[in-house]
Amino acid sequence: MTVKDEKIKNSELAEGSQEKMGFPEDEPRIGVYVCHCGHNIAGTVDVAEVAESASNLPNVVEAKHYMFMCSKPGVQLLKDDIKEKGVNRTVVASCSKNQHGRTFARTIEEMGLNKHLHQQVNVREFCSWVHKKDKDKATEKAKKLVEAGVNRARKLEEVETKKIRTTKAALVIGAGIAGLRATYDIAELGIPVYLIERNSTIGGHMTRLNKTFPTNECPQCSISPLTNGVANHPLVELYTNAQIKSVEGSMGNYEIEVEIKPRYVKDNCTSCGECEANCPVEVPSEWDKGMSTRGAIYKAYPQAIPATYVRSKKDCIECNTCINICPVQAVDFSQEPETKTFKVGSIVVAAGYEEYDPTEIDAYHYGQEGYDDIITQLQLERMLGPTSMTGSEVMRPSDGKIPKKVVMIQCVGSRNEQVGNKYCTGVCCKFATKNAGLVKDMYPDADVTICYIDMRTPGLNFEEYYKAAQEKGVRYIRGRPSEILKDPISGDLSVIVEDTLSQTPLKLKADLVVLSAAMVPPEGIGPLGSKLKILRSKEGFFKEFHIKMNPTASSKGGIYLAGTIQGPKDISETVAHAGNAAALAAQPLVKGYIEKEMLIPYIDYDLCMDCGMCITACNPAAISMNEDGRPDVNEVACKSCGICMPACPTGAIQLLNFRDDQLLDEIVPIAGGGVVCNE
Amino acid sequence: MARDMIFAFFLGCLMPNRYPQIEKATKFVMEKLGYEILEMEKAACCPAPGVFRSFNKGDWMVHAARNLCIAEKMDADILTVCNGCFGTLQEVNKHLKEDENLREQVNEKLKLLGDYEFKGTIEVRHMTEVLGWDIGSWGIEDHIVRKVDLRASIHYGCHFLKPTTIRELDSSEKPTIIEDFIEVLGVEAVPFNEQLTCCGAGGGVKAYDGNASMKIFGEKMKNIDEVKPDIILDICPFCHLQFETGQDYLNKNKGCNYDYPVIHIAQLTAYCLGMDAESLGLQYQLMGKTFDFGAKVIKDKEAA
Numbered sequence: 001m002t003v004k005d006e007k008i009k010n011s012e013l014a015e016g017s018q019e020k021m022g023f024p025e026d027e028p029r030i031g032v033y034v035c036h037c038g039h040n041i042a043g044t045v046d047v048a049e050v051a052e053s054a055s056n057l058p059n060v061v062e063a064k065h066y067m068f069m070c071s072k073p074g075v076q077l078l079k080d081d082i083k084e085k086g087v088n089r090t091v092v093a094s095c096s097k098n099q100h101g102r103t104f105a106r107t108i109e110e111m112g113l114n115k116h117l118h119q120q121v122n123v124r125e126f127c128s129w130v131h132k133k134d135k136d137k138a139t140e141k142a143k144k145l146v147e148a149g150v151n152r153a154r155k156l157e158e159v160e161t162k163k164i165r166t167t168k169a170a171l172v173i174g175a176g177i178a179g180l181r182a183t184y185d186i187a188e189l190g191i192p193v194y195l196i197e198r199n200s201t202i203g204g205h206m207t208r209l210n211k212t213f214p215t216n217e218c219p220q221c222s223i224s225p226l227t228n229g230v231a232n233h234p235l236v237e238l239y240t241n242a243q244i245k246s247v248e249g250s251m252g253n254y255e256i257e258v259e260i261k262p263r264y265v266k267d268n269c270t271s272c273g274e275c276e277a278n279c280p281v282e283v284p285s286e287w288d289k290g291m292s293t294r295g296a297i298y299k300a301y302p303q304a305i306p307a308t309y310v311r312s313k314k315d316c317i318e319c320n321t322c323i324n325i326c327p328v329q330a331v332d333f334s335q336e337p338e339t340k341t342f343k344v345g346s347i348v349v350a351a352g353y354e355e356y357d358p359t360e361i362d363a364y365h366y367g368q369e370g371y372d373d374i375i376t377q378l379q380l381e382r383m384l385g386p387t388s389m390t391g392s393e394v395m396r397p398s399d400g401k402i403p404k405k406v407v408m409i410q411c412v413g414s415r416n417e418q419v420g421n422k423y424c425t426g427v428c429c430k431f432a433t434k435n436a437g438l439v440k441d442m443y444p445d446a447d448v449t450i451c452y453i454d455m456r457t458p459g460l461n462f463e464e465y466y467k468a469a470q471e472k473g474v475r476y477i478r479g480r481p482s483e484i485l486k487d488p489i490s491g492d493l494s495v496i497v498e499d500t501l502s503q504t505p506l507k508l509k510a511d512l513v514v515l516s517a518a519m520v521p522p523e524g525i526g527p528l529g530s531k532l533k534i535l536r537s538k539e540g541f542f543k544e545f546h547i548k549m550n551p552t553a554s555s556k557g558g559i560y561l562a563g564t565i566q567g568p569k570d571i572s573e574t575v576a577h578a579g580n581a582a583a584l585a586a587q588p589l590v591k592g593y594i595e596k597e598m599l600i601p602y603i604d605y606d607l608c609m610d611c612g613m614c615i616t617a618c619n620p621a622a623i624s625m626n627e628d629g630r631p632d633v634n635e636v637a638c639k640s641c642g643i644c645m646p647a648c649p650t651g652a653i654q655l656l657n658f659r660d661d662q663l664l665d666e667i668v669p670i671a672g673g674g675v676v677c678n679e
Numbered sequence: 680m681a682r683d684m685i686f687a688f689f690l691g692c693l694m695p696n697r698y699p700q701i702e703k704a705t706k707f708v709m710e711k712l713g714y715e716i717l718e719m720e721k722a723a724c725c726p727a728p729g730v731f732r733s734f735n736k737g738d739w740m741v742h743a744a745r746n747l748c749i750a751e752k753m754d755a756d757i758l759t760v761c762n763g764c765f766g767t768l769q770e771v772n773k774h775l776k777e778d779e780n781l782r783e784q785v786n787e788k789l790k791l792l793g794d795y796e797f798k799g800t801i802e803v804r805h806m807t808e809v810l811g812w813d814i815g816s817w818g819i820e821d822h823i824v825r826k827v828d829l830r831a832s833i834h835y836g837c838h839f840l841k842p843t844t845i846r847e848l849d850s851s852e853k854p855t856i857i858e859d860f861i862e863v864l865g866v867e868a869v870p871f872n873e874q875l876t877c878c879g880a881g882g883g884v885k886a887y888d889g890n891a892s893m894k895i896f897g898e899k900m901k902n903i904d905e906v907k908p909d910i911i912l913d914i915c916p917f918c919h920l921q922f923e924t925g926q927d928y929l930n931k932n933k934g935c936n937y938d939y940p941v942i943h944i945a946q947l948t949a950y951c952l953g954m955d956a957e958s959l960g961l962q963y964q965l966m967g968k969t970f971d972f973g974a975k976v977i978k979d980k981e982a983a
């Protein structure tokens with residue numbers, strides 16, 4: 001579908017609010033209100049002088065100053081002047097637009113004016129707070145800022161708000177705990193959800209853990225009501241082995257193509273396991289991170305949902321054993337990939353994380369020949385798990401012996417500028433403490449040591465959890481190991497570290513070394529991000545809209561982030577995050593529409609050369625060529641960022657209320673000029 | 680880009696004064712391999728990376744830059760067989776190429792020393808790097824006239840590979856460049872404990888705190904002695920000196936009885952390329968004076 005089609009589709013979806021657009025006919029009558037903000041502004045800026053000077057500007061019919069403009073009496077000043085003095089545009093010189101711009105815009109809207117006819121001037125952050133030492137100059141600057149605001153206000157246009165109808169369905173990408181939580185929460189609001197998981201099974205990392213901190217509960221037990229709840233929910237359509245192919249559309253109305261790879265096993269599979277038991281192929285299990293093997297036809301783990309077996313085409317030698325042996329003839333090598341298209345209003349991205357692969361840290365020799373006894377925490381979790389090959393015992397991969405000395409190393413791939421990850425994963429101190437304690441419980445005589453840079457176990461229950469591990473006898477050494485050495489004669493491993501608390505260099509003998517590897521963005525996040533057209537943080541995860549106020553919105557309207565795809569988290573944080581993403585994603589679908597201010601660019605086709613620079617510049621892809629080869633703006637997709645304006649070589653494209661002449665008028669007093677653009 | 684197959688040979692201080700046999704062996708090897716080796720007139724101390732840089736980084740750079748300028752004028756890359764010289768010259772060359780401000784400051788000071796201006800037209804190469812990568816195990820085979828049968832404990836030293844972000848050569852934790860190269864010469868590398876740690880010589884330690892230096896070195900020798908190699912193979916005259924005088928010291932003061940021949944990669948390669956054993960100069964060294972490579976020669980096409 002082209003953006004052009006979308007525009008038509010979206011225009012059908014959009015309902016006008018009967019508001020006017022453009023420049024109002026009445027002569028501008030501007031009211032100016034300078035706020036004291038207590039001493040915040042008035043302590044530095046002579047507010048009376050600023051108001052006085054504003055009263056002399058053209059079109060200004062009222063100019064006042066008041067203690068707190070955002071207070072009820074402050075707001076009342078605007079109302080009275082609109083009613084009694086015929087003020088039809090307002091300028092409030094106080095704090096930032098983000099803070100109270102909306103308060104005053106709403107006020108004038110209440111009084112029957114278009115809310116875009118309010119102009120906010122920031123004389124606090126931009127003036128009084130930064131020029132505390134020079135009151136005279138601060139006052140002069142405030143006067144100029146106000147004059148700039150008045151100039152802008154004089155030319156403000158009315159902008160209408162449209163309602164855009166939304167498609168009542170959601171799509172969730174990734175079926176880890178975050179995706180499952182979000183799916184369930186959305187579906188429970190009566191909204192159909194398509195859940196897309198690229199693995200053959202759902203549950204993500206949580207189902208791979210042995211126990212979960214801080215209660216050491218069985219994660220399967222905690223998650224299975226949710227996995228079952230989702231898999232059996234009447235409003236949820238689950239697709240495993242599936243990946244996003246393309247994403248079109250904008251906030252409220254997306255169209256997504258999904259490719260579903262074949263399992264080569266039909267749904268009548270009874271999960272009896274005969275096929276795998278007789279499969280001649282044996283390869284390392286990805287699910288178990290190489291801590292066990294699987295056949296070419298397999299099920300990731302016994303409780304996997306869906307329970308249907310799956311064939312890995314790349315590992316299969318096509319001996320046809322499973323086809324012949326299956327008692328219900330479920331194996332079918334002729335299955336083909338399938339593509340499905342879904343129309344949804346919101347998208348929740350819950351593609352999770354991956355454990356950092358420490359092979360690039362040479363000094364730790366992970367994955368190198370002869371260093372089998374260096375594993376990661378996730379591998380240890382798989383070894384300890386109830387269905388592991390070792391019968392849940394800790395065993396050295398090299399010789400199957402139970403280790404007497406276990407050394408864990410923290411911050412492997414986290415807080416490490418050499419590998420390009422500055423961030424603290426924030427979860428590893430907790431899971432290392434968990435696993436160290438569990439190993440100590442199982443083998444009280446074993447030496448279990450954790451080498452750390454800083455122990456980070458904040459939050460309710462976690463100091464206690466850390467203490468409990470110490471009481472069990474887990475030894476904590478503050479120091480980042482410089483390397484893991486292997487004795488070339490005996491083959492023994494030792495970890496070289498300085499105990500920085502006692503300033504003693506140590507060489508710790510280790511039968512098993514466990515690396516607490518970082519949580520990093522999952523493989524494939526790049527292509528997924530470009531399909532969704534959402535931004536990533538410098539750490540590589542998908543970037544939230546606002547770290548404090550909006551941690552689950554992505555950079556694009558209608559796409560939300562759930563769980564570790566936005567950054568490392570533990571399960572509790574993931575669940576809370578996903579719940580919030582679900583609520584935001586559901587809002588417009590429950591309401592049925594989105595309100596959109598039509599603050600969009602207009603194209604002067606006489607000036608336009610059809611060069612397409614605006615199309616290239618537009619990040620949300622809201623501009624496209626129409627059938628006549630001329631650029632067209634999709635008013636729904638447009639995010640009002642204005643980036644198209646500087647891209648245009650002829651000035652043909654102009655964003656409402658940010659037109660060149662409007663901005664120029666605003667700049668002139670600040671720059672010290674006196675000419676106002678009269679075009 | 681400087682001229683191909685020609686090197687300006689930076690001698691440094693230690694090698695020409697204490698181990699002229701390494702200098703001789705280097706020239707022998709490089710010429711056998713078809714390189715032209717030029718003398719660097721008026722070249723001075725590199726200056727040593729540990730000591731000089733710690734005291735005055737600016738002047739350290741200026742003096743190194745002066746040496747670099749000499750090679751630039753010769754339009755030849757620098758060849759060194761010393762980790763310290765390599766550390767200084769490679770690092771300063773890289774910094775000055777990448778940082779325009781620094782280059783201006785250094786050039787300003789260089790004027791005081793004469794007609795010098797750093798332009799950034801050459802590279803600084805360690806012989807090990809040239810042998811391991813330019814020639815390579817695949818390339819040396821044609822030139823070998825003698826193949827030995829030895830077990831060697833390799834000492835990489837510190838400055839050849841570290842800091843890795845500046846050298847950008849090989850892993851500093853699990854390097855293989857020497858191992859791969861000497862295998863073709865018939866040398867088996869025998870790894871030993873804590874192989875990649877310092878020998879205790881560099882960074883001014885040997886001069887400033889002899890006891891600490893010998894403590895570090897004593898550990899090193901203990902680890903080497905565990906695997907009983909035929910020789911200790913190094914790539915730096917300063918490490919060479921440490922292994923030579925250090926063994927002697929431990930024998931005289933700590934009741935040890937070491938006599939491991941200390942061989943520089945230039946000496947080993949020279950021997951395999953046909954240099955006569957006497958010119959290797961082991962008789963002038965403290966350890967392994969009578970060590971006979973020849974006894975272990977298994978392939979000799981010298982006559983041919």
Ligand SMILES: Cc1cc2nc3c(=O)[nH]c(=O)nc-3n(C[C@H](O)[C@H](O)[C@H](O)COP(=O)(O)OP(=O)(O)OC[C@H]3O[C@@H](n4cnc5c(N)ncnc54)[C@H](O)[C@@H]3O)c2cc1C
Pocket residue numbers: 173174175176177178179196197198199202203204205206209211212213214242243244350351352353354355377378381427431434519522523524528562563564565569570571572574
């Ligand atoms: C060793 C270790 C131990 C831990 N122990 C604990 C603990 O004890 N307690 C605790 O609270 N937390 C623990 N954690 C953290 C916990 O694993 C995470 O908080 C949690 O699993 C995150 O869930 P998620 O849904 O965000 O991600 P994931 O579990 O990674 O789920 C993401 C899902 O998305 C799928 N996916 C990825 N990309 C795509 C794509 N492009 N298209 C479709 N699907 C995709 C994946 O296949 C996966 O199923 C531990 C972590 C580690 C590494």
Ligand code: SF4
Pocket residue numbers: 265268269270271272273274275276309322325326327328329330331
């Ligand atoms: S495919 Fe057949 S043999 Fe394999 S588990 Fe399913 S029913 Fe059993």
